[in-house]
Amino acid sequence: MRLIRSLLFAPANRREMLEKFPRYPADAVAIDLEDGTPESEKAAARDQLPDIVAYLREQQLKSILLIRTNGPGSPHFKADITVALRASVDGIIVPKLETAAELAAFEGATPIIGIIETARGVANVEVLADQQRDRLAALAFGAEDFITDIGGRRTVDGLEVLYARSRVVLGARLSGLQVLDQVFTMIRDDAAFRRDADIGRQLGYGGKMCITPRQVELANEAFSPSAEEVDRSRRLLQAYEASQADGLGVIEFEGSMVDEPLLKRARAILRLFGVL
Amino acid sequence: MRLIRSLLFAPANRREMLEKFPRYPADAVAIDLEDGTPESEKAAARDQLPDIVAYLREQQLKSILLIRTNGPGSPHFKADITVALRASVDGIIVPKLETAAELAAFEGATPIIGIIETARGVANVEVLADQQRDRLAALAFGAEDFITDIGGRRTVDGLEVLYARSRVVLGARLSGLQVLDQVFTMIRDDAAFRRDADIGRQLGYGGKMCITPRQVELANEAFSPSAEEVDRSRRLLQAYEASQADGLGVIEFEGSMVDEPLLKRARAILRLFGVL
Amino acid sequence: MRLIRSLLFAPANRREMLEKFPRYPADAVAIDLEDGTPESEKAAARDQLPDIVAYLREQQLKSILLIRTNGPGSPHFKADITVALRASVDGIIVPKLETAAELAAFEGATPIIGIIETARGVANVEVLADQQRDRLAALAFGAEDFITDIGGRRTVDGLEVLYARSRVVLGARLSGLQVLDQVFTMIRDDAAFRRDADIGRQLGYGGKMCITPRQVELANEAFSPSAEEVDRSRRLLQAYEASQADGLGVIEFEGSMVDEPLLKRARAILRLFGVL
Numbered sequence: 001m002r003l004i005r006s007l008l009f010a011p012a013n014r015r016e017m018l019e020k021f022p023r024y025p026a027d028a029v030a031i032d033l034e035d036g037t038p039e040s041e042k043a044a045a046r047d048q049l050p051d052i053v054a055y056l057r058e059q060q061l062k063s064i065l066l067i068r069t070n071g072p073g074s075p076h077f078k079a080d081i082t083v084a085l086r087a088s089v090d091g092i093i094v095p096k097l098e099t100a101a102e103l104a105a106f107e108g109a110t111p112i113i114g115i116i117e118t119a120r121g122v123a124n125v126e127v128l129a130d131q132q133r134d135r136l137a138a139l140a141f142g143a144e145d146f147i148t149d150i151g152g153r154r155t156v157d158g159l160e161v162l163y164a165r166s167r168v169v170l171g172a173r174l175s176g177l178q179v180l181d182q183v184f185t186m187i188r189d190d191a192a193f194r195r196d197a198d199i200g201r202q203l204g205y206g207g208k209m210c211i212t213p214r215q216v217e218l219a220n221e222a223f224s225p226s227a228e229e230v231d232r233s234r235r236l237l238q239a240y241e242a243s244q245a246d247g248l249g250v251i252e253f254e255g256s257m258v259d260e261p262l263l264k265r266a267r268a269i270l271r272l273f274g275v276l
Numbered sequence: 277m278r279l280i281r282s283l284l285f286a287p288a289n290r291r292e293m294l295e296k297f298p299r300y301p302a303d304a305v306a307i308d309l310e311d312g313t314p315e316s317e318k319a320a321a322r323d324q325l326p327d328i329v330a331y332l333r334e335q336q337l338k339s340i341l342l343i344r345t346n347g348p349g350s351p352h353f354k355a356d357i358t359v360a361l362r363a364s365v366d367g368i369i370v371p372k373l374e375t376a377a378e379l380a381a382f383e384g385a386t387p388i389i390g391i392i393e394t395a396r397g398v399a400n401v402e403v404l405a406d407q408q409r410d411r412l413a414a415l416a417f418g419a420e421d422f423i424t425d426i427g428g429r430r431t432v433d434g435l436e437v438l439y440a441r442s443r444v445v446l447g448a449r450l451s452g453l454q455v456l457d458q459v460f461t462m463i464r465d466d467a468a469f470r471r472d473a474d475i476g477r478q479l480g481y482g483g484k485m486c487i488t489p490r491q492v493e494l495a496n497e498a499f500s501p502s503a504e505e506v507d508r509s510r511r512l513l514q515a516y517e518a519s520q521a522d523g524l525g526v527i528e529f530e531g532s533m534v535d536e537p538l539l540k541r542a543r544a545i546l547r548l549f550g551v552l
Numbered sequence: 553m554r555l556i557r558s559l560l561f562a563p564a565n566r567r568e569m570l571e572k573f574p575r576y577p578a579d580a581v582a583i584d585l586e587d588g589t590p591e592s593e594k595a596a597a598r599d600q601l602p603d604i605v606a607y608l609r610e611q612q613l614k615s616i617l618l619i620r621t622n623g624p625g626s627p628h629f630k631a632d633i634t635v636a637l638r639a640s641v642d643g644i645i646v647p648k649l650e651t652a653a654e655l656a657a658f659e660g661a662t663p664i665i666g667i668i669e670t671a672r673g674v675a676n677v678e679v680l681a682d683q684q685r686d687r688l689a690a691l692a693f694g695a696e697d698f699i700t701d702i703g704g705r706r707t708v709d710g711l712e713v714l715y716a717r718s719r720v721v722l723g724a725r726l727s728g729l730q731v732l733d734q735v736f737t738m739i740r741d742d743a744a745f746r747r748d749a750d751i752g753r754q755l756g757y758g759g760k761m762c763i764t765p766r767q768v769e770l771a772n773e774a775f776s777p778s779a780e781e782v783d784r785s786r787r788l789l790q791a792y793e794a795s796q797a798d799g800l801g802v803i804e805f806e807g808s809m810v811d812e813p814l815l816k817r818a819r820a821i822l823r824l825f826g827v828l
Contacts, residue, residue, distance in 0.1 A: 163442030166715030
């Protein structure tokens with residue numbers, strides 16, 4: 001699956017919102033049968049899925065197109081999967097994923113993105129990712145559900161989820177998966193979103209789940225190298241190459257000692273930017 | 277076992293302190309044979325246990341009544357258990373708990389609260405909680421002993437124990453146990469206690485170990501929903517119900533996007549407050 | 553192995569730097585065949601190892617003398633080990649250590665310091681330390697390589713590595729190993745180095761990897777008890793002994809409630825300082 005910096009959700013029962021997906025620069029979009037769709041509308045929304053998927057394909061949607069089913073513990077799960085697997089989508093998002101066994105229902109090659117957002121899911125994340133690495137394209141961390149499950153409270157700084165958020169990245173990366181950061185619910189506060197996204201990127205997340213089009217723009221920015229980063233990476237590599245010709249393996253660059261790991265990061269930034 | 281927001285310790289050799297237990301609004305109180313009682317007094321304190329327990333029962337103590345034994349590695353452990361199991365208490369606190377095997381000595385149905393406060397205990401917490409979920413009523417995290425065991429230093433902010441403190445909550449919650457937060461040693465600083473307790477609650481702790489009656493009051497406050505929280509939760513649920521009638525699964529409420537996990541938290545707050 | 557507060561690296565191909573090792577108060581020094589030595593110079597640097605080791609021994613170097621080989625995944629690893637095992641050094645540093653099996657190549661009694669600095673290494677750290685506790689003298693945590701491996705970004709505060717950095721201490725301490733904190737790359741900023749070292753010590757690290765002689769001085773300071781700490785520890789123990797004579801197991805000392813864990817820490821500080 002292509003790299004996802006932004007993954008935008010919209011409720012499966014809000015046709016007028018889903019039809020706008022092609023307007024947004026989201027790397028991926030998801031038709032949400034789970035929390036976004038109220039219980040009483042879930043069955044009807046599921047029935048209309050093939051139609052809205054067909055519509056979005058006709059519009060030549062550029063984003064990766066995904067469906068979020070209800071969780072494996074939900075009575076809707078089986079019916080959701082059946083519809084989702086028949087739809088012409090690029091992958092399926094399974095929320096509240098806790099064990100490898102819960103993905104057994106998925107035959108075939110449809111890529112799956114699992115959201116780890118319960119105590120059990122976090123406790124199993126390494127094993128789950130390892131056993132399902134062929135089926136999984138990515139993992140995501142769901143802070144709101146996790147903290148609800150564990151009985152805590154969310155703060156803007158997020159220290160209360162730092163352990164789980166760090167562990168999900170590690171579990172995903174160990175199995176070579178993409179990994180998407182938590183939703184940020186304060187939808188009117190760009191600065192706070194940026195801080196949250198920055199922490200996500202620092203931790204190793206490659207993108208972020210979004211709940212408004214504005215968040216998509218901010219996430220794309222946060223998970224792309226800035227012009228300044230690209231520039232710095234270029235200069236660093238040049239300086240390093242020059243000094244390597246002199247037999248030096250370590251150089252000082254703008255106040256920091258630089259060797260292999262920092263060079264790798266600079267190369268990764270340029271690669272991401274399409275320069276290398 | 278009833279929910280514990282505050283658990284107050286007093287040394288088993290300080291009769292005058294133990295007799296005051298009925299005055300305090302602690303959800304639980306513990307007669308401490310371990311660190312609170314000096315080595316030279318432990319045997320005598322143990323002998324006097326039945327007497328002080330009888331006294332507290334006569335006084336119709338409302339708090340859950342507990343005994344803290346010495347740790348499984350201590351020469352006092354066996355004798356402590358024998359006395360504790362015969363006493364008419366509501367449960368036994370085992371400090372420095374590290375393995376499931378250490379609880380094998382406890383036959384019968386007395387509920388146990390295990391304190392996880394060593395490197396080994398933290399490393400085993402998930403397995404320990406899982407294997408002993410029937411015997412255990414709760415786990416607690418002991419930051420002072422943990423950081424001593426691991427060779428670190430305590431700070432007020434507590435970043436040095438964030439990993440262990442987060443992991444103990446997860447281990448306890450996975451097995452459906454109550455979980456009690458670390459002691460805060462700076463007994464004259466209410467504001468710092470409140471900050472520490474708030475972090476505990478954010479992480480998912482349901483209550484806190486206390487070493488002064490003042491801390492009991494503060495812990496009861498910190499681990500109960502505030503009037504403002506209750507009010508906000510009520511309004512949020514009302515707003516959500518109204519919009520669900522309109523077929524919406526997600527609403528904006530005071531600047532935040534709200535769906536299932538936030539609703540669950542609001543309901544949990546009202547339930548804790550006895551409103552739902 | 554003696555306690556290491558500071559471990560200074562210098563590139564194996566920079567003879568003029570290696571010859572200065574005896575001038576510095578580093579508890580340990582390492583001749584670096586890995587990242588400090590560019591690819592094109594590694595073979596030559598390896599050939600010159602016996603000679604520089606002999607020189608340093610003649611100079612009666614007081615520091616523990618170590619060689620850092622290339623990592624187990626490198627084509628240089630075998631040749632590096634062969635040379636390192638024959639050299640008269642006090643131990644070998646293996647970077648990018650990930651599994652116990654990777655140390656199978658080391659027969660004999662040469663102590664090994666393993667650097668945990670990949671996602672895989674962090675995920676295996678407890679098992680690795682446990683299985684290789686006889687071969688290992690210490691573990692170290694490499695933040696720069698770890699964050700590169702996991703795809704994140706480094707910050708001065710280091711929240712992005714708090715999980716891994718905390719877990720490596722725990723893994724090492726469980727097996728009774730020394731544990732050395734991450735390199736700090738901003739070599740001109742003493743205050744930032746001190747903050748980073750302080751966090752390391754709070755977490756339980758006993759020393760720090762250094763890349764300049766200046767950092768060695770700062771690390772020695774940060775990982776030794778300060779005069780004020782020693783003084784406070786002395787007074788605390790005196791106050792405690794006095795009150796124990798009065799049958800008290802817990803005392804208030806300068807605003808904090810003090811019992812066993814805090815006493816143990818005070819004793820450890822005095823022992824480290826050579827007073828107890």
